[in-house]
Amino acid sequence: MISAETLVAKLELGHVAVFENEPFELAPEEGRFLSTEWSRDGAKNISLRPGAQGVRGARGSDAELAQMTAMMARYAAWAERLVDRLVPRYRPGRTRGATSFRPCEIAGRVASWRQDDTRLHVDAFPSNPVRGRRILRVFTNVNPDGAAREWLLGEPFEGFAKRFFPRARSAMPGSAHLLRGLGITKSLRSDYDHFMLQLHDLAKGDEEYQRVATRERASFAAGTTWVVFTDQALHAATQGQHAFEQTFYVDVDRMGDRSWSPLAVLERLAGRPLAGGVTPPAS
Numbered sequence: 001m002i003s004a005e006t007l008v009a010k011l012e013l014g015h016v017a018v019f020e021n022e023p024f025e026l027a028p029e030e031g032r033f034l035s036t037e038w039s040r041d042g043a044k045n046i047s048l049r050p051g052a053q054g055v056r057g058a059r060g061s062d063a064e065l066a067q068m069t070a071m072m073a074r075y076a077a078w079a080e081r082l083v084d085r086l087v088p089r090y091r092p093g094r095t096r097g098a099t100s101f102r103p104c105e106i107a108g109r110v111a112s113w114r115q116d117d118t119r120l121h122v123d124a125f126p127s128n129p130v131r132g133r134r135i136l137r138v139f140t141n142v143n144p145d146g147a148a149r150e151w152l153l154g155e156p157f158e159g160f161a162k163r164f165f166p167r168a169r170s171a172m173p174g175s176a177h178l179l180r181g182l183g184i185t186k187s188l189r190s191d192y193d194h195f196m197l198q199l200h201d202l203a204k205g206d207e208e209y210q211r212v213a214t215r216e217r218a219s220f221a222a223g224t225t226w227v228v229f230t231d232q233a234l235h236a237a238t239q240g241q242h243a244f245e246q247t248f249y250v251d252v253d254r255m256g257d258r259s260w261s262p263l264a265v266l267e268r269l270a271g272r273p274l275a276g277g278v279t280p281p282a283s
Contacts, residue, residue, distance in 0.1 A: 132275030
């Protein structure tokens, strides 16, 4: 078993930690949910927000949706115990985000370029500003037919950021307050969040980059769990069906080496602090 210190360094350098002997076991009565029929209007994710009483993006009777909610809540608790055991240093600065169940096949799914997760990207959330906190995600492949989930992994974050940051535009004065006032964001979008969204969109929208960018393939067998900072690891999901995912937010000050974080990289490129900064309204 890898030590906690080694795992921290691996994760914070943007690598994927794979655990082939950490399966999430479905209860016998939950196997029926491994079908696209439960996905409302072909939504790619069925989600459960922290503290919510029911799932979103799913169809079924009240009793069936309650069973699905219980299944996903059980995965969230399981993933939380796993992360706290593997990387205990993050526990004081860790909060649980959304849980998702992904029953639909990735390959062949029609999506706009911005929503197309088969394109290399880093994660940034338009409606949920993180203000420099890390996005740590746990994935588990529960495919009943044994099919692997296929990813692409791209170049290190710092090189990626240096490539696209010069093309990123600064936030419009007052835009963070406007977005929150309109309910588009849940809180004020920091300058860090603004730039991360720019990097996400610039990479996905650059056809030449998507064609020639350095990448390697990663295959996650059924029964496998993997953990990664998806705000740092350039990634794309290209094939696979039936997986769970749990998001955690981790305070950047809990990092073993903060200098490797996307926040620190972007602050070096910008030459100023970004996590708490919000471009003020024009005077």
